[in-house]
Amino acid sequence: MTTPKLTLADSAATKLAAETLVIGTVEGSDGPELAQGTNELAAAFDGNLTETLSLLGAKGKAEEVVRVPASGSIRANVLLAVGLGKRDADGEIPAESVRRAAGVAARSLNGVSHAANTLSALDLSATVQGTVMGAYSYTRYKSQAGEDPVAKVDLLVPDAKSDGAKSALKGATAIGEAVNTARDLINTPPNDLPPAAMAERAAELGRAAGLEVETLDEDELRKHGYGGILGVGAGSSRPPRLVRLRHKGPKGARKVALVGKGVTFDTGGISLKPASGMEEMTSDMSGAAAVIATVVLAAKLNYPLDITATVPMAENMPSGTAYRPGDVLRMYGGRTVEVLNTDAEGRLILADAITRACEDEPEYLIEASTLTGAQLVALGKRTPGVMGSEQFRDRVAALSRATGEGGWAMPLPEELRGDLDSKLADLTNVTGQRWGGMLVAGHFLSEFVTGQTAWAHIDVAGPAYNSNSPWGYTPKGGTGVPVRTMAAALADIAENG
Structure with missing residues (x-):
């Protein structure tokens, strides 16, 4: 069992230096919508990020994965857009949707040494649990284990230095590891x-x-x-x-x-x-x-x-x-x-x-x-x-x-x-x-x-x-x-x- 190194970051999404930057998309009535924490990214694409995602087949459906080459002021090499599905009756994104999306993202990051994730701006604990559980692999009996799970993930959190964020990271990591x-x-x-x-x-x-x-x-x-x-x-x-x-x-x-x-x-x-x-x-x-x-x-x-x-x-x-x-x-x-x-x-x-x-x-x-x-x-x-x-x-x-x-x-x-x-x-x-x-x-x-x-x-x-x-x-x-x-x-x- 190998757990990715998880760190808290309060930088803007465009400033997160990583091989891959994970963003969330929501299934809207007229196509994919960007989840919270991605406004700066949209600007970096001259406001055309959702259009670009749509052209690549993205709809924002749950567990959907679309990769986009990064551009402009974005420091990451690749954007990994993962679907969160539809909002609930109150217009919110359920914690389980975030947890599953983080898991899908973690499984899609095999072979990546350093990633950043904006889903944590929606729900830090759910993102941590999903990442730890999604990155899991059991290779003890394989002669060739394949690509390693993602080694490090920076988590975008507005209050990264707060005791609450640190406590949430510790607790959610422990639960995922259990x-x-x-x-x-x-x-x-x-x-x-x-x-x-x-x-x-x-x-x-x-x-x-x-x-x-x-x-x-x-x-x-x-x-x-x-x-x-x-x-x-x-x-x-x-x-x-x-x-x-x-x-x-x-x-x-x-x-x-x-x-x-x-x-x-x-x-x-x-x-x-x-x-x-x-x-x-x-x-x-x-x-x-x-x-x-x-x-x-x-x-x-x-x-x-x-x-x-x-x-x-x-x-x-x-x-x-x-x-x-x-x-x-x-x-x-x-x-x-x-x-x-x-x-x-x-x-x-x-x-x-x-x-x-x-x-x-x-x-x-x-x-x-x-x-x-x-x-x-x-x-x-x-x-x-x-x-x-x-x-x-x-x-x-x-x-x-x-x-x-x-x-x-x-x-x-x-x-x-x-x-x-x-x-x-x-x-x-x-x-x-x-x-x-x-x-x-x-x-x-x-x-x-x-x-x-x-x-x-x-x-x-x-x-x-x-x-x-x-x-x-x-x-x-x-x-x-x-x-x-x-x-x-x-x-x-x-x-x-």
């Missing part, structure tokens, strides 16, 4: 990231950030009765782990628990998945990656909260030692679960982790996982489903939309709960119906949330991994969703309780 940390974990192939290796990576990141770290191996998991994690990991020669990372806040700080699903590879176990597309199950630990990155971010930004991340890690494989449909597992805390489908494994390791997290009596519990294929059926590839305690669920979903990650609140209809009753055990891990699969999984998890804990689960089965072409600030492969949602939720709890 997303990229999660992406690095997700994109690491499963042969190099079994549970033990992932646990060590988490511990290294945690110690570097000053977190308290606890790792339970298979013997300790067995000693303490983590039946869900052990059951899922029983079929693999690479045994499971549980990692706990704690950011200790000031005395009396609110307690927040984070839990993330860390299935480092999911074959489905005995209930084997189809071969087509199974390679994407390297991303089945995306929730764990996001939680690890988020608690490290909380330490870096010193959130005034007491945050503990509980991260179960297992590899779900078929073998002579694998758990079977029909088995009954005794979970951490003593409840029993009849396994009807070994491919519904994530909820089993999460149940153990949730029970352990609730022993700390947190006020809030936020979970993230690639929980169900039903999430994709209900909401598609880009929209996370948020379930949980109604008030906190709605709060987290709203914050998710504000960050650009697009979370959507989902119900837990009471009539679905009865389908999880078992004749042998306390619960089954799936029902015999195909309907409402995400909501049924939410019901299952809710059974392990104890006390007065406000709870939200974020199902990112689709949004966690992009198997198609890059878009906006989102690369192909791991996306890092929902790091920004969880970071926003933590910041909101710190500020508002």
